[in-house]
Amino acid sequence: MRLVVDLNKCQGYAQCAFLAPDVFAMHGEESLVYDPHPEEQQRERVARAVAACPVQAITADGLRGAPGSAPRSALGVPDGR
Amino acid sequence: MTEASLVSRITDFASRADPYPLYEELRRTPVLHEGGDGPYVISSYYDIKALFHDPRISSDTITLAAAGRDPLDEQEETGGLPLSFLRTDPPQHDRLRRIANSGFGPPHRPRRIDGLRGVMAETVTGLIDGFGDARRIDLVDRFAHPFPVTVICRLLGVPREDEPEFRTWVDPLVASLDPGTRQSADDAFLKSLHQSRTALGAYLAGLAEQRTAQPQDDLLSDLVRRDGPDGSMAMMEVLSTAVLLLIAGHETTVNLITNGMLTLLRHPDVLERLRREPELSVNLVEELLRYEPPVQIVSQRTCIADVEVRGVTIPKGSRIWLMVAAGNRDPERFKDPERFDPDREDIQHLGFGSGIHSCFGAPMARLETQIALTELARRMENPRLVEDPPPYRPNAVLRGPRHLEVAFDGLR
Amino acid sequence: MAADPGARILREGRIVIVGASLAGLRAAETLRAEGFAGELTLIGDEPYEPYDRPPLSKSVLLGMASPIHTELPHRREIAARWRLGVPAAGLDLAAGRVRLADGDEVEYDRLLIATGVRARPWPNEEEARLDGVCVLRTRDDAADLYRRLKAGPGRVFVIGGGFAGSEIASACRGMGLPVTVAERAGAPLVGALGGVVAAVAADLQLENGVDLRTHVTVTGLEGDAAGRVRAVHLSDESTVEADVVVVSLGSLRNTEWLTGSGLGAGPRGIACDAGCRAFDVRGIVTDDVFVAGDVARSPHPLFGYQFLSLEHWGNAVAQAETAAHNMVCASADRRPHLWMPAFWSSMFGVSIKSVGVPPMGDQVMVTQGSLAERRFVAVYGHQGRIVAAVSFDNTRWLEFYARQIERGAPFPVEFPTMDRRPEGRRPVPAAFPDPSLPTHGATVTLTGYSPADRQLVFHPARP
Numbered sequence: 001m002r003l004v005v006d007l008n009k010c011q012g013y014a015q016c017a018f019l020a021p022d023v024f025a026m027h028g029e030e031s032l033v034y035d036p037h038p039e040e041q042q043r044e045r046v047a048r049a050v051a052a053c054p055v056q057a058i059t060a061d062g063l064r065g066a067p068g069s070a071p072r073s074a075l076g077v078p079d080g081r
Numbered sequence: 082m083t084e085a086s087l088v089s090r091i092t093d094f095a096s097r098a099d100p101y102p103l104y105e106e107l108r109r110t111p112v113l114h115e116g117g118d119g120p121y122v123i124s125s126y127y128d129i130k131a132l133f134h135d136p137r138i139s140s141d142t143i144t145l146a147a148a149g150r151d152p153l154d155e156q157e158e159t160g161g162l163p164l165s166f167l168r169t170d171p172p173q174h175d176r177l178r179r180i181a182n183s184g185f186g187p188p189h190r191p192r193r194i195d196g197l198r199g200v201m202a203e204t205v206t207g208l209i210d211g212f213g214d215a216r217r218i219d220l221v222d223r224f225a226h227p228f229p230v231t232v233i234c235r236l237l238g239v240p241r242e243d244e245p246e247f248r249t250w251v252d253p254l255v256a257s258l259d260p261g262t263r264q265s266a267d268d269a270f271l272k273s274l275h276q277s278r279t280a281l282g283a284y285l286a287g288l289a290e291q292r293t294a295q296p297q298d299d300l301l302s303d304l305v306r307r308d309g310p311d312g313s314m315a316m317m318e319v320l321s322t323a324v325l326l327l328i329a330g331h332e333t334t335v336n337l338i339t340n341g342m343l344t345l346l347r348h349p350d351v352l353e354r355l356r357r358e359p360e361l362s363v364n365l366v367e368e369l370l371r372y373e374p375p376v377q378i379v380s381q382r383t384c385i386a387d388v389e390v391r392g393v394t395i396p397k398g399s400r401i402w403l404m405v406a407a408g409n410r411d412p413e414r415f416k417d418p419e420r421f422d423p424d425r426e427d428i429q430h431l432g433f434g435s436g437i438h439s440c441f442g443a444p445m446a447r448l449e450t451q452i453a454l455t456e457l458a459r460r461m462e463n464p465r466l467v468e469d470p471p472p473y474r475p476n477a478v479l480r481g482p483r484h485l486e487v488a489f490d491g492l493r
Numbered sequence: 494m495a496a497d498p499g500a501r502i503l504r505e506g507r508i509v510i511v512g513a514s515l516a517g518l519r520a521a522e523t524l525r526a527e528g529f530a531g532e533l534t535l536i537g538d539e540p541y542e543p544y545d546r547p548p549l550s551k552s553v554l555l556g557m558a559s560p561i562h563t564e565l566p567h568r569r570e571i572a573a574r575w576r577l578g579v580p581a582a583g584l585d586l587a588a589g590r591v592r593l594a595d596g597d598e599v600e601y602d603r604l605l606i607a608t609g610v611r612a613r614p615w616p617n618e619e620e621a622r623l624d625g626v627c628v629l630r631t632r633d634d635a636a637d638l639y640r641r642l643k644a645g646p647g648r649v650f651v652i653g654g655g656f657a658g659s660e661i662a663s664a665c666r667g668m669g670l671p672v673t674v675a676e677r678a679g680a681p682l683v684g685a686l687g688g689v690v691a692a693v694a695a696d697l698q699l700e701n702g703v704d705l706r707t708h709v710t711v712t713g714l715e716g717d718a719a720g721r722v723r724a725v726h727l728s729d730e731s732t733v734e735a736d737v738v739v740v741s742l743g744s745l746r747n748t749e750w751l752t753g754s755g756l757g758a759g760p761r762g763i764a765c766d767a768g769c770r771a772f773d774v775r776g777i778v779t780d781d782v783f784v785a786g787d788v789a790r791s792p793h794p795l796f797g798y799q800f801l802s803l804e805h806w807g808n809a810v811a812q813a814e815t816a817a818h819n820m821v822c823a824s825a826d827r828r829p830h831l832w833m834p835a836f837w838s839s840m841f842g843v844s845i846k847s848v849g850v851p852p853m854g855d856q857v858m859v860t861q862g863s864l865a866e867r868r869f870v871a872v873y874g875h876q877g878r879i880v881a882a883v884s885f886d887n888t889r890w891l892e893f894y895a896r897q898i899e900r901g902a903p904f905p906v907e908f909p910t911m912d913r914r915p916e917g918r919r920p921v922p923a924a925f926p927d928p929s930l931p932t933h934g935a936t937v938t939l940t941g942y943s944p945a946d947r948q949l950v951f952h953p954a955r956p
Contacts, residue, residue: 002566004545007837008807011888012844017187018194018444025557026187028842029179030886033552036545037562044360045195051363052447054439056429061566134893136861136870136910171912172862188842386908436889 001043002061003036003050009057016049016058024049086115088122092477098470100377100480101419104407112393118148120380120400121393124407126414126431128390132403133436137386140438142168148383148400165325167438168381174437176311181322184303185236186444193300194444197232201449204231205456212492217467220485221339224457229334229449233327236445238292238299243284250281254324255332285323289316300326326442334446336375336481338453341366343485344373344421345454346466351423355458362451365423369450370409370432372421377406377480379434405431406480462490497823502602506531508820509591509599511581512607512747513537515545516786516809520605521571523817533573534599536591538608539631540578547806549635550657551839554642554664560635581608584754586773589781603820606751606763606771607786607813610744610804615652620714625722626738629657641737642668649673650725650735652711654681656838658741659694663840666701673704673733675711675725678926686847688924689857690871690883693864694840701841704733714738744804746788756782762790762802767829769816783820785812791830795898796850796880805836833895843867846888848895849881852925859917860906862887870894873923874904 003023005016012030016023023038023046038046043063050058087110090096091103104124107113111125123129132138139145145168166177183189208224218224230251234244253274257266266274289305296302304319314322345352355361382401387394395401408431410418415425433440440446457464467486474483502508508524510517513535521535537543544563552558576593583592584604591599612628615621625646627638642649642665649665651658654676665672674681680691681698698705706727713726725733751758756779757772763784764772769791771782784791786809790802811832819827838845854873862869862885870890873881879902882894905920 002564004565006807006810007547008835008846010837013439013443014187015444015447017191019447021187021191021195025191027551027555027839028188028844028886029182030888031839031842031844033555033557033839034548035552035558036548037559037564047360048363048447048451051367051428052444054429054433054435056427059566059568131893131896134889136890136893136912137908139911172866172868175868385911 001038001040001046001063003034003038003046004059005032005034006057006059007032009055011055013054015052015054019052020045020049086119087113088115088119094473094475097473097475097477097480100406100477101410104404104410107404107407108411112390112395114393114395114399118400120402121390121395122402122404123390124404124411125391126408126411129403129405129408129431130435132382132388132390132401133431133434133438135388137384137388138401139170139383139385140168140174140381141170141383142381144170144383144385145381145400148398165321165329167325167329171437177314177318177322178437178441180311180314180318181304181326181441184300185441190303193236194448197236197445198448198452200235201228201232201452202456204228205452209456209460209492216490217486217488220342220457220487221335221482222484224453225335225338225342225485228338228453229331232445232449233331236300237323237326238288238297238301247281247284250277250284251327251331253277254281254328281324282320285320286316289319289323332479333375333440334442334449336479337366337369337446337450339481339485340373340375341369341450341454342457342487343466343471343482344369345458346464346487347469348421351421352458352464354423355455359455359459361423362455364425364428365454366447366450367428367430367432368421368423368425371415371425371428371430372409374406374409374430374432375481376432376434376478377404378478379403379405380478403431405434460493461487462493464489497825499821499823499826502531503527503529503821504531506602506821507534507600508532508603508605509534509536509601510605510607511536511591512605512609512786512788513539513543513575513577514607514609514786514809515543515565515806516607516609516813517605518543518565518567518571518813519810520607520785520813520817521573522568523814524821525569525571527818527821529821531602533571534576534601535573536576536579536581536593536599538578538580539633541632542575542577544632546630549632550629550660550664553635553639554661555667560632560639563632581750584751584756586755586779586782601781603781603783605783605785605813605816605820606788607784607809608747608750609787609809610746612740613742613745615714615740615742617714620716620722621740622720623714623716623722623738624720625736626714626740628740629661630744638737638739642670646670646736648733648735649737649739650675650733651739651741652725653741653743654678654683654698654705654707655741655743656682656685658739659698659840660838661739661741662698662703663701666703666841671702671704673706673725673735674698675706675709675727677708677710679707681705681707683924683926684852686851686871686883687854687857687873688926689864689921690851690885691924693867693869693885694845697841697843697867706731706733744787746802748788762788764800765789765791767792767794767831768819768827769812769830770819783816785809785816793834794829794831795833795901796853801834801850803832803834805834807835808832833899835895844886844888845883846891847881847883848891849873849879849898851881851883851923853880854923854925856904856920857923858905858920859914860910861890861912861917863914863916872897872904872906874920877903879904879906 017026023042024034027033047063107124113122166174292302293305380402387397412418433443464487471482471485543565545565548558548563553560580594582594612630648671651674654674659681662672662674680695682694683691710728715724717723746762748758757764757774765784766778769783770778771784787804790800792798793801812830815830835848851873853875856874857871859869860872868886870884870887879897884891
């Protein structure tokens with residue numbers, strides 16, 4: 001999947017880095033670095049990050065309505081039922 | 082004028098179940114000042130947003146006290162501990178929050194919250210399993226309340242076996258947040274409150290001492306050993322931060338989960354969709370933070386200069402209330418704002434505030450609520466409200482049901 | 494009443510976008526979002542679909558992203574004919590035709606030029622060809638530079654202490670590589686932020702172990718027998734041994750292909766009106782040629798209608814959206830491009846952000862925080878008005894200052910703010926270098942008051 005962050009909007013709230021730590025990282029307290037081409041298995045975490053961004057700065061493609069990619073349970077951990 | 086003031090009608094307990102018509106009335110006067118040393122009440126989205134980012138607006142307790150008595154009577158019980166960063170301005174605020182964050186999230190601990198997903202899942206499963214054969218439960222006492230406490234215990238590093246005892250100290254402190262409880266508090270309650278606080282402080286201090294000697298993978302260990310560029314926290318600051326995380330971050334999550342389930346039970350079609358499409362929970366929780374934010378009013382603000390909002394000059398030293406729950410339903414910002422729409426795009430809500438004081442625990446609250454609502458929807462068979470509206474807590478700021486009786490046909 | 498041509502274009506026009514990067518892609522998406530149903534062609538000189546450039550000097554060099562995978566997500570289906578890997582070579586305004594380097598021609602009813610900029614190469618061509626002499630602008634550049642840095646060179650030498658050069662130096666230090674930065678002015682970033690704030694950037698570099706050389710120019714690059722660069726000679730007579738030299742001397746606007754076309758294009762970019770319509774050489778605005786992104790220079794009402802040339806990511810997006818809208822709407826519905834200039838950078842773990850036009854400021858005051866702590870907001874004033882604000886790790890306050898700029902709020906900032914230190918109570922000279930001297934850091938260039946007016950002349954460094 002592909003994503004881009006509008007870093008003019010970004011104010012370093014770091015919600016994305018909390019929720020998808022393999023894709024988004026804080027370099028220092030306020031500056032965000034990210035992988036614009038995360039692996040497919042990050043989709044669920046990226047979706048959380050995109051929705052949580054307080055300034056709606058993250059654009060990712062193919063997040064909505066992608067068949068087969070939806071987590072079956074919100075637990076997101078093995079045997080989480 | 083014989084009619085009661087709008088502010089007093091909003092804080093009146095009678096409005097607790099549905100303050101939204103009053104907020105709508107409020108937005109007609111986006112900068113409302115009902116005279117005297119009463120607050121300037123700001124209710125439109127863009128004005129609230131602007132003031133959250135205005136360097137002339139202070140959150141400092143001392144500045145605030147000079148602005149006169151707050152009708153919400155929201156003074157934080159610090160129990161002799163130093164002020165938490167919630168009630169300070171930069172640079173003190175920034176320093177304390179940075180140190181607290183160094184044990185909580187990125188850049189130093191980027192996986193700490195993500196790493197709690199397993200604990201959150203287990204806890205939710207255990208609590209729902211615990212409903213057993215019941216066909217009717219109080220969701221607050223049986224689920225929404227115990228869940229976040231368990232997660233915070235794990236985050237801080239409170240051993241599991243200590244949890245029951247620990248909770249007997251935390252519960253009264255949380256209860257005392259409520260102005261209603263405080264007003265009706267008798268001597269016995271006050272005494273138990275004091276004992277709880279002392280015991281909690283002593284317990285946390287003991288735990289912190291252990292972590293100093295033998296650090297573990299938890300927040301408390303990071304708070305005591307952190308020696309970054311901002312220096313380390315004094316022991317009293319460590320305790321104050323731990324208590325802040327426990328108390329302030331906690332009641333809000335209880336209300337978010339409870340408001341969430343209440344909203345879902347009022348929108349059975351959405352509840353059913355969530356059962357079938359768990360991924361809906363992500364956007365749904367954001368919409369919930371807009372539609373029923375657990376913090377309705379940010380009242381701890383004063384301006385340190387004259388500030389003009391929509392042509393009204395708010396004089397220096399005035400108390401300011403930011404009505405985030407009203408701003409969240411401002412038609413100037415949101416289309417069809419009174420509608421709960423989990424598919425809504427562009428939900429830039431004010432539910433966690435904005436600017437430097439934006440909610441510290443937001444990522445944790447988000448994950449907890451996403452998991453909680455999804456699993457409740459998935460596992461409870463045919464859940465329905467027993468009483469609508471449910472009984473509310475008296476608090477107008479941290480607004481939420483005291484009980485939420487839910488009837489259901491069994492567990493899946 | 495004759496139908497507005499916008500309606501016909503919208504339904505069945507032919508639109509050509511030259512430049513398949515951020516601005517080109519966002520314009521294409523906006524055209525389709527506006528209901529454009531005609532034929533759309535995107536022409537790009539690189540053989541890649543549109544990719545994002547800022548990560549190339551940040552995430553990529555930090556090892557968090559692959560240089561070949563920064564493709565931009567698409568906001569929507571754009572159903573375009575792509576001509577990638579073929580630069581545009583000429584424009585026939587009268588015939589409405591773009592000529593490609595391979596001889597093909599593409600006709601248009603509306604043309605958008607978004608050809609952007611390219612890295613200014615090292616002026617000595619022979620030295621520039623030495624193995625190990627790099628620039629950083631494209632993904633190929635980034636892949637090459639990353640490979641060289643990963644190989645663990647003995648020293649990296651960065652020529653030019655602008656944002657790109659400073660970000661590269663930061664990445665090198667992050668990888669533990671020795672790095673030297675040479676800057677002609679007195680501090681890095683001085684052209685973009687002025688001397689007061691640039692001094693903080695200089696401290697940041699020194700503290701992070703950068704060998705920072707200021708007030709020097711590079712006089713020559715020396716290669717070994719195998720044609721590899723081995724040393725850099727400086728104007729102070731010193732020599733620094735280095736295996737990798739990154740030339741970071743700013744950029745050149747990609748307008749050469751328009752030479753002789755009759756369009757008002759030159760080294761400072763392509764002049765356009767507030768509606769993104771290009772001017773021709775006579776100063777008459779065209780009605781079918783539009784410009785967006787780094788290559789454009791357009792008048793800005795907030796800054797005295799000076800023509801601004803903005804190498805800003807956000808400007809590329811906003812201007813592309815406005816241009817695309819104006820290309821297909823009725824003439825009465827056209828919108829002006831009124832974007833508040835804004836950019837960001839990050840180096841050594843510090844987030845640097847700017848709103849407004851700092852180089853326009855002649856005075857600066859630190860209204861929040863402290864320069865010494867490297868967490869602050871600095872406000873720039875010009876003729877009694879706030880014209881810009883820059884923050885170091887204080888991003889969340891910046892939108893307040895953006896509104897102050899929009900309102901033309903008075904400068905100096907008299908009202909109290911939280912965390913105002915004694916040093917921030919009075920304005921001081923912002924200390925921008927003489928604008929007629931080249932610097933490597935300017936991201937906003939004031940290019941005068943008329944399409945033909947060039948206030949600044951760039952003198953490339955000559956050995």
